[in-house]
Amino acid sequence: MSNPKFGVVIFPGSNCDHDSYYVVKKILNHEVKFIWHQETSLDNTDVIILPGGFSYGDYLRSGAIARFSPVMNAVTDFAKKGGIVIGICNGFQILLEAGLLPGAMMKNNSLKFICKFVNLKVANNDTPFTNKLEKDEIINIPIAHGDGNYFASEDTIKELQDNNQIVFQYCDKNGNISDEANPNGSLLNIAGIINKQKNVLGMMPHPERASDKVLGYTDGYKIFDSIINYFKL
Amino acid sequence: MFHAKIKVTLRKSILDPQGKATENSLHSLKYNSVKNVRIGKYIELDIDESNEEKARSLVEEISNKLLSNPIMEDYTYELEKK
Numbered sequence: 001m002s003n004p005k006f007g008v009v010i011f012p013g014s015n016c017d018h019d020s021y022y023v024v025k026k027i028l029n030h031e032v033k034f035i036w037h038q039e040t041s042l043d044n045t046d047v048i049i050l051p052g053g054f055s056y057g058d059y060l061r062s063g064a065i066a067r068f069s070p071v072m073n074a075v076t077d078f079a080k081k082g083g084i085v086i087g088i089c090n091g092f093q094i095l096l097e098a099g100l101l102p103g104a105m106m107k108n109n110s111l112k113f114i115c116k117f118v119n120l121k122v123a124n125n126d127t128p129f130t131n132k133l134e135k136d137e138i139i140n141i142p143i144a145h146g147d148g149n150y151f152a153s154e155d156t157i158k159e160l161q162d163n164n165q166i167v168f169q170y171c172d173k174n175g176n177i178s179d180e181a182n183p184n185g186s187l188l189n190i191a192g193i194i195n196k197q198k199n200v201l202g203m204m205p206h207p208e209r210a211s212d213k214v215l216g217y218t219d220g221y222k223i224f225d226s227i228i229n230y231f232k233l
Numbered sequence: 234m235f236h237a238k239i240k241v242t243l244r245k246s247i248l249d250p251q252g253k254a255t256e257n258s259l260h261s262l263k264y265n266s267v268k269n270v271r272i273g274k275y276i277e278l279d280i281d282e283s284n285e286e287k288a289r290s291l292v293e294e295i296s297n298k299l300l301s302n303p304i305m306e307d308y309t310y311e312l313e314k315k
Contacts, residue, residue, distance in 0.1 A: 060274075060299070060300070061302055064299060064302070065299075068299070097302070103304065104302050104304040104305045106243070106247070106250075106305060107250055107251065108250070109248070109250050110250075111250050111251065111254055149250075151247065151304070151305055152304065153304070185250075
């Protein structure tokens with residue numbers, strides 16, 4: 001297979017949908033379409049992006065209402081059949097609420113909305129989303145969230161570690177995974193995780209905001225490039 | 234018809250940053266005897282059922298499914314006939 005077709009889901013309140021669309025279309029030069037949250041079919045797309053934003057105003061809990069959108073039934077079926085799904089920021093929160101990834105997001109421990117570039121350590125590069133990155137490589141990608149404090153039970157955390165499901169961790173510029181480098185209080189500095197089957201990734205940082213050379217940062221591009229590379233393997 | 238009052242709070246084992254910040258603010262106002270502030274959500278709703286058991290199991294179902302996230306939250310509720 002080659003040249004995957006991308007779909008970007010739009011929920012009411014999504015605000016990174018156009019950024020994601022732009023990166024796929026103009027930077028990656030791949031086919032991409034928007035998928036409205038009321039749709040019940042994904043219309044032959046190969047990769048689904050759940051973008052960042054504030055779906056349904058983040059009412060109740062981030063992602064709690066979006067996960068019951070009609071489109072999420074199709075996304076769940078797609079994911080269960082091995083389809084490639086990436087949830088970015090609010091998209092990650094939706095994947096957690098939907099149970100497609102384990103754990104939950106709490107308010108940042110600082111109680112502040114944090115919008116800044118962070119360093120991430122690539123903890124697992126053997127995934128469809130990170131195969132163009134080196135293991136332990138440090139990448140620089142921005143975060144922008146109020147609820148990014150990853151929480152899960154001890155058993156779940158152990159399972160994530162045992163199955164190598166932790167993909168990105170907040171670190172300092174030297175790659176140390178420390179409390180000082182943890183922007184939000186996430187357990188084990190978790191910034192991104194993958195499911196056991198390795199086809200569903202959730203990450204709080206925004207790779208689509210660090211993919212265009214014009215903006216000066218391109219580490220996010222490597223994640224999208226990895227997805228495309230995966231379809232060539 | 235039944236009326237339900239549902240309280241959702243972070244699990245006791247989880248640090249509540251909002252509660253902590255509010256507690257610190259109360260302490261700075263010299264209310265030093267105030268301890269263990271926890272902040273949660275309060276939800277009221279009506280249920281158009283005549284059978285109390287049915288209403289009760291419905292409240293529990295929606296609380297587990299949508300109103301709370303059992304991974305990090307607990308809920309309690311009161312149910313009264315309307």
